[in-house]
Amino acid sequence: TQLLEQSPQFLSIQEGENLTVYCNSSSVFSSLQWYRQEPGEGPVLLVTVVTGGEVKKLKRLTFQFGDARKDSSLHITAAQPGDTGLYLCAEISSGTYKYIFGTGTRLKVLA
Amino acid sequence: EAGVTQSPTHLIKTRGQHATLRCSPISGHTSVYWYQQALGLGLQFLLWYDEGEERNRGNFPPRFSGRQFPNYSSELNVNALELEDSALYLCASRSWGRGRGGSSYEQYFGPGTRLTVT
Numbered sequence: 001t002q003l004l005e006q007s008p009q010f011l012s013i014q015e016g017e018n019l020t021v022y023c024n025s026s027s028v029f030s031s032l033q034w035y036r037q038e039p040g041e042g043p044v045l046l047v048t049v050v051t052g053g054e055v056k057k058l059k060r061l062t063f064q065f066g067d068a069r070k071d072s073s074l075h076i077t078a079a080q081p082g083d084t085g086l087y088l089c090a091e092i093s094s095g096t097y098k099y100i101f102g103t104g105t106r107l108k109v110l111a
Numbered sequence: 112e113a114g115v116t117q118s119p120t121h122l123i124k125t126r127g128q129h130a131t132l133r134c135s136p137i138s139g140h141t142s143v144y145w146y147q148q149a150l151g152l153g154l155q156f157l158l159w160y161d162e163g164e165e166r167n168r169g170n171f172p173p174r175f176s177g178r179q180f181p182n183y184s185s186e187l188n189v190n191a192l193e194l195e196d197s198a199l200y201l202c203a204s205r206s207w208g209r210g211r212g213g214s215s216y217e218q219y220f221g222p223g224t225r226l227t228v229t
Contacts, residue, residue, distance in 0.1 A: 006153075033216065040222065041222055042203070042221050042222050043220050045217055045219070047206070084185055088154065090154075097159065097166070099154075099155065099218070101156070102153055103133060103152065103153045
């Protein structure tokens with residue numbers, strides 16, 4: 001089953017630190033989404049990026065779509081304990097509306 | 112606006128039994144997706160229903176099936192349960208129009224059903 005590669009798999013940092021997580025594919029993305037999932041809940045959509053080189057900001061979160069549309073990154077500035085969760089990227093096939101999810105990065109921010 | 116709801120929250124079954132999981136989408140959403148998430152890992156796409164029809168299927172055996180009702184709610188059925196079917200089953204709904212973030216690809220997830228097969 002196809003999955004996108006995310007790195008790192010696990011990340012534990014102190015409150016106030018910055019971090020970047022990555023999502024990579026061997027093929028070109030048509031559109032890419034980032035989600036955050038907290039324990040006991042379903043994933044919540046953070047952002048959708050569709051254009052190569054696109055950068056979107058959501059408060060302390062910065063999302064970047066690679067120029068070649070084969071990779072994406074999520075950067076969190078001054079991480080807070082509330083940022084703790086599983087971060088998932090997902091590729092959307094525009095023709096089939098099928099979503100392929102990444103392997104996930106589990107982030108823990110310590111107070 | 113009420114979100115996606117799923118029932119039951121937890122389900123414990125014995126190997127070989129049958130399980131039925133239910134999902135109610137956000138009002139106005141016609142598309143329902145089902146995913147399997149094992150051990151807090153990435154989601155595996157199971158099924159996509161829209162307007163009562165199965166539109167796409169993931170790489171799962173035929174004992175995973177489902178349907179969508181006229182009110183767009185959906186049911187996932189798993190026959191002949193195996194131990195490796197133990198997972199969190201997530202349902203998501205999507206509208207063909209633009210979502211809150213401006214994209215037509217936005218899907219909204221329910222809290223999931225935790226299925227345990229013993």
